[in-house]
Amino acid sequence: MIRRLRRASIFAAVAALAVLAPALGTAAAVPFFAVAGLAFFGVRDGEWFETLALPGDREAERLYGLVSFAVAAGGLALFASLPRAPLPYEAFAAATLAVGAGRFGRTLVSRRTTDEFPLVAGYVAAGTVAALAGQIAVRLQTGAAVDAATVPLLVFLAAAAALTAALVRSLVFARDAHITTILVAFVVWGFLTLDPTVSAPLIAVGLAVTGALGYVSFAIGTASVAGMLTGVVAALLAVVLGGVGWFLTLMSFYAVGGLASKYRFDEKADRGVAQENEGARGTGNVLANSAVALAAVVGYAAAPHAAIPAAPFGAAFAGATATAMADTLSSEIGGLYDGPRLVTTLRRVEPGTDGAITWQGELAGLTGALLVGALAAGGGPVLDPVVSGGVAAGAVVLAAGFAGMTVDSILGALIEGERVGNQAVNFLATLAGSVVAVALLTVV
Structure with a gap:
């Protein structure tokens, strides 16, 4: 454990070199490449x-983990220090330190517990x-x-x-800190480009509520x-880039959909229609149902910069x-009842049939789509509606929502199987629901 803590401290110390980038200018990458060279050529045993x-x-007799992290940080530092470089120093520093210090924080907590949530x-x-x-x-410095x-x-x-x-x-191997650092740098860069308006109460409440949920x-x-x-990431983006109404609308799906997956779970498991992994939804499932919505949030935030209307987003x-909510509830609740019929032919089929x-x-x-519609269009004295x-x-x-739910059922009957999975169908259904909403609201 002491070795792990020392290792994490070294990674954090290397990450801290990022704060020197503005002072070093075009030489900002030198410390990182020096660390990489020393670790690769100078430390082989002992x-x-x-x-x-x-x-x-x-097994490789090389410190590839530390070397790759230092090289990735050095590459980002070089990218940030070039004349008219598009990558801001803030994005570089935030990404490198989030990964380096995050590893240290996890290791520190692991001295007291092995439970995953405290570690995260x-x-x-x-x-x-x-x-x-x-x-x-x-x-x-700047x-x-x-x-x-x-x-x-x-x-x-x-x-x-x-x-x-x-x-x-x-989602990747714990040793792939270099991949994580590069991806995070570009994510932060993207948010900086959007330049959202963030107030202290909004970020405080947003972090507290999303963390608790x-x-x-x-x-x-x-x-x-x-x-x-x-x-949590999706909810935080919704409240910061969209607003409270966007957050409540998205959270209604996460909360109600999650509870629906656990509702009479044992009975659904006996019928062969239960959500896999004991009803615990993973990243793929969450993104399949939320990717279109998240893209719309980002588009809404970017619309003023691109001088395009924000309402369609x-x-x-x-x-x-609404599609994600409707599809989830129709599957989780409908799977408890006998006599299902195939949507394309209306003939009776076995429960759980796509x-x-x-x-x-x-x-x-x-009912689920109605709830989302009420939240999205309702507004109130303290929040703007998602749709006017x-x-x-x-x-x-x-x-x-009903149209998207129906598209999901049709695609399930026609193409879902070995080559096209449920998550791909869910994504296409939510895309269809979004298209229908934009088309209808354009003419209403």
Whole structure:
């Protein structure tokens, strides 16, 4: 354990070199390449090698884990220091420190527990604090503002960096810190380009609520660790880039859909229609149902910069979310009833058959789409609606959800199988729901 903590400390120290980038300028990559060269050529055995070696390094007799991390950081530093470089120093520092310090935070927590949620929480907390400190250090060197107006944005970028790093780490090998660092740098760069307006109360409440809901989803078994992280990232983007109404609309699907998957789970398992992995949804499932909605959130935030209308993105978001909700409830509730019929022929089939529907499932799906429509179009004194138009807009979202649910059933009956999986069908269905919502709201 002491060796692991020392190793994590070295990774964090290497990551901390990122704060020197503005001062070093075009030489910002030199310290990282020096570390990589020293680790590759100078440390082949002995106590330092045993301390710094990751799984697989001992067989290769090279510190490939540390070397690849330092090279990746050096490449990003070089990219950020070039004349008119598009990669901001803030993105470079946030990404590198989120990964390096996140590893240290996870290792520190592992001294007390092996439970996955505290380990992930340690990674995210340490990564967020370090990424925030790194951004502030960079901005102080470059003369950029660090005040009450900019700090909430920096907190959002730091949290997004740490959460993205934790998510990528959960999907790839733990030793692939170089891949994680590069991906996170480009994610933070993208958010900086969007330049969202972030207030202190919004980011404080957003982080608290999304973190709490993420813990609950993991604790009650409606999401795996990777699925939980994906949901937290998605919810944070919805509240920061969209607003409270967007957040509530998306969270209604996560909450109701997750509970529906656990509802009478044993009975559904006996019937062969239960969600796999004990009902805990992973990253693939979450993204299959949310990718279109998240793309719409990003498009909404980018619309002012591109001088294009933002309203269609709200319609796409609501239509995709209504489809995801309707499809999930129709499957989870409808699977409990006998006498399902194939949507394309209406002949009776066995429960669990792709494309099978029941009237109970259809009613449950419509109810879910109605809830999303009410949240998306309802608005209120403290939040703007996702789609404008009141009751008529809500009805359009309901219709889009029903249309998307029906497309999912048809695709399930026609193409779902060995080559086309359920997640691909879910994605296509939410895309169809978003298209229907945009088309209908255009003419309403």
